[in-house]
Amino acid sequence: MSTSTKGAPAHAGAPTKEPFYKPFGRxxxxxxxxxxxxxxxxxxxxxxxxxxxxxxxxxxxxxxxxxxxxxxxxxxxxxxxxxxxxxxxxxxxxxxxxxxxxxxxxxxxxxxxxxxxxxxxxxxxxxxxxxxxxxxxxxxxxxxxxxxxxxxxxxxxxxxxxxxxxxxxxxxxxxxxxFDYPSEEMEAEIVASESSLDSATATKLVRAGRRMRKLIDSGLESPPGTRLLVHAATLMKEGLEAQEACEAAIIRPVTDDIELHKAMIDILKASF
Ligand SMILES: Nc1ncnc2c1ncn2[C@@H]1O[C@H](COP(=O)(O)OP(=O)(O)OP(=O)(O)O)[C@@H](O)[C@H]1O
Ligand SMILES: [Mg+2]
CATH class of the missing domain: 3.40.50.300 (P-loop containing nucleotide triphosphate hydrolases)
Known part of the structure; x- marks a missing residue:
């Protein structure tokens, strides 16, 4: 049985608009x-x-x-x-x-x-x-x-x-x-909802992003979170090409290493 208090009377200063949030569990x-x-x-x-x-x-x-x-x-x-x-x-x-x-x-x-x-x-x-x-x-x-x-x-x-x-x-x-990175399907929904990018392209972007996270085994220190995928999707929605958007929003913010940068570009080329 759900005991949710959704719709409780708001105190002064409470958010008036529902912030979009997709739960991963309980x-x-x-x-x-x-x-x-x-x-x-x-x-x-x-x-x-x-x-x-x-x-x-x-x-x-x-x-x-x-x-x-x-x-x-x-x-x-x-x-x-x-x-x-x-x-x-x-x-x-x-x-x-x-x-x-x-x-x-x-x-x-x-x-x-x-x-x-x-x-x-x-x-x-x-x-x-x-x-x-x-x-x-x-x-x-x-x-x-x-x-x-x-x-x-x-x-x-x-x-x-x-x-x-x-x-x-x-x-x-x-x-x-x-908290952890959401499942692939959930992450694609979040990225599409946050950026208004179409869901087929959001799914491709999320797949590429998840492959980039695996580069942690090759020395990537801070794998890109959902936030960076949302940033890239937002730039793509603005009309930028996937590679340009992802370099600016995902790759450069997570690494200065030339080899890792190249590995991420290869992932993008294979995904789009
Ligand atoms: N479950 C989710 N539902 C909706 N949006 C999400 C969800 N997870 C991540 N996001 C998206 O990712 C962005 C970054 O999430 P958020 O700012 O909450 O991260 P954080 O965990 O607080 O990170 P940090 O530790 O850097 O502060 C959000 O602005 C939102 O667009
Ligand atoms: Mg935070």
Whole structure:
């Protein structure tokens, strides 16, 4: 039985239009169950495979706004929680994105969370377990997250250095969903829908893209995700030839290596 909450009354700032998302499994149901149970969720998977799109789609389903924070290696807990700023002769407190999400509710999405400095995990722990509190040390506040607050974090396991992995004590606080490249048929549907390219050409492009991913065995470090196939299809829909579109949208963005570039061109020649 489906317990989908699709069509829930929207809170201010929630997406009003349905973001197109094609599920690969039961991730929608699991996410909804986690939301109802007030649990935090971790999304892992390679770049360009639908994690961010999934979060937008779920925000629309649940009628929640999304507060997104792109984490980077200089990101500190103050960037998330907030800081005092000098304004003229006054000192004013400015909430960071995490604090404003806890105050107002909605999904707080921390993208590429392992990039952030280690001190941020201290902040996330009491918020992601059953306490659901955010300590704003500098103002002396203990904010209890409202029922409609949900913490979602994402990370890309392959690409980060092993030393940058999440600590077990952090990981084990989250319900985890694993994303990967979709099946060939599903990927062709996504590419056709996103680019409006005809489905026969989208299918050819997806086949070629999937063959290119196998070059990982020949030293390709970051295989092209669905995003790059959508980019190439969009350029083709604009009238560019397949090879020109794929060189610009797929090949150059993934490699500088002449041999790999040539191998990808050969795949395209065989596919179109
Ligand atoms: N299941 C899907 N349904 C619909 N569109 C998808 C799906 N998967 C991928 N896409 C398409 O691929 C694009 C890239 O997906 P998205 O931005 O969600 O990737 P990501 O996993 O968040 O990548 P990154 O780790 O780089 O942030 C989307 O804009 C969308 O066009
Ligand atoms: Mg993303």
């Amino acid at each position: 991730e929608i149901e699991i996410f909804e169950a986690a939301y109802r149970s007030k649990m935090a969720v971790l999304l892992k998977g390679p770049t360009g495979c639908g994690k961010t799109r999934f979060v937008s789609h779920m925000a629309w389903r649940l009628g929640l706004p999304v507060h997104t924070v792109a984490c980077h290696d200089d990101l500190t807990s103050s960037d998330l929680v907030g800081r005092y700023l000098i304004k003229g002769r006054e000192t004013v407190w400015l909430d960071g994105p995490l604090t404003s999400a806890v105050r107002s509710g909605g999904i707080c999405y921390l993208d590429e969370v392992v990039e952030a400095r280690k001190d941020t995990t201290v902040i996330l722990h009491p918020l992601s377990d059953d306490r659901r509190v955010l300590s704003v040390e500098k103002t002396g506040e203990e904010l209890k997250a409202p029922d409609n607050f949900m913490l979602v974090i994402s990370y890309n396991p392959g690409y980060q250095h092993i030393l940058k992995d999440l600590k077990p004590s952090t990981r084990q606080r989250f319900i985890s969903l694993e």
